[in-house]
Amino acid sequence: MDVHHEDILNNDWINDIKLNEGAKWQVNKATHEGVLEMQTLLKTEKTVSIEAYHHLATQLNQVKNTIIKKCDMKGKAHNNLHVWLLPLIQKLDVLLNSKSVEDASKLKYSIEENINKYNTYFQY
Template sequence: MKHVILTLSLLALVSCKDSKNQDTKTETVEHATDSHSNQHDNEASNVYANAWINEIQKNNGEKWQADATTNEGVQKLQNTINTQSASTLEDYHQLAKQLNDEKNFVVKNCTMKGPSHDNLHVWLHPLIEKIDALLKVETVEDASKITASIEENINAYSEYFK
C-alpha cells in the first residue's frame, strides 16, 4: 500500500514546473482491504514519523540550493505552522487547509531540477501525506500529533536547503 501511494504521489509530482498550469490537489488512493484497521494504523504511523530523514541526502555535506519561489513557499509554511495555534478539530482543519494552499504554491511554482529537486521531493512527499491526514483527522488528539510531525517536517527544510 505504501509503495502504491508513494509511486502515485511521485508520478504526480515528477515535475513541479509541468504542473504549474494545473490545479494541484493531493488525492489519496484507497484500496479495499480485509484489514482496514491495520491499514489505518500503518497510515497513522507514517504521518507521525519523519522516516524521510533517512532517505534525504545533502549536496556533498552541504545544503542544496533551492529556487527563490520554493524558499518563499516554505517560509510561508514555516510562518503558518509556527504561529498558528489550534485547539478544536475545526481549528486543525482550517490550519490544514492553509498549509495545503501554501504547499500547492511550492509545488506549482518550483523550477528546481536535478538532485536538489529530487531531494526536495523526499522532503515534500511526507509533508503532503501529513497535510492530507490533518485535513481528514477525526480527533483533536490525532490532530495534535500530526501537527507536531508537520512542524518537525517543515522546520527541518533549512537543514537541507538554502
C-alpha cells in the first residue's frame, strides 16, 4: 500500500467531527438503515480472498450510494455526516482496487472502525 493509502487508514476525520452540543446528530431513516446494512455486511461477509474483499467493497459501495441518493438532511447534521462519510468513500474506493489480501484486510479493519464510529455521533 502506498503512502497516500496509509493516510486513509488512520481515521483522522475524528478530529474534525463535532457532536450537537454534546448530543448525537439526528439522521434520516435511509442513512440509519444503510449504516445498519453496512455493519451487517461487515459481520457476515467472509473475506478470505482478494475477490471476496472486492465483492464486499462493491456491496458496501452500493449501500453508500443509496445513502447518498436518499439523503435529505440539512445543516450541521448533514455537514457532520459528510465528515464521517467522505473518508469512508475513499476507503471503499481503495478497497475496490486493492491488490493484496494484506492491504485489503487493513482497509476492512479501518472501514469497520469508521462505520462503527457512526453510533458515537449519529442516531435515528
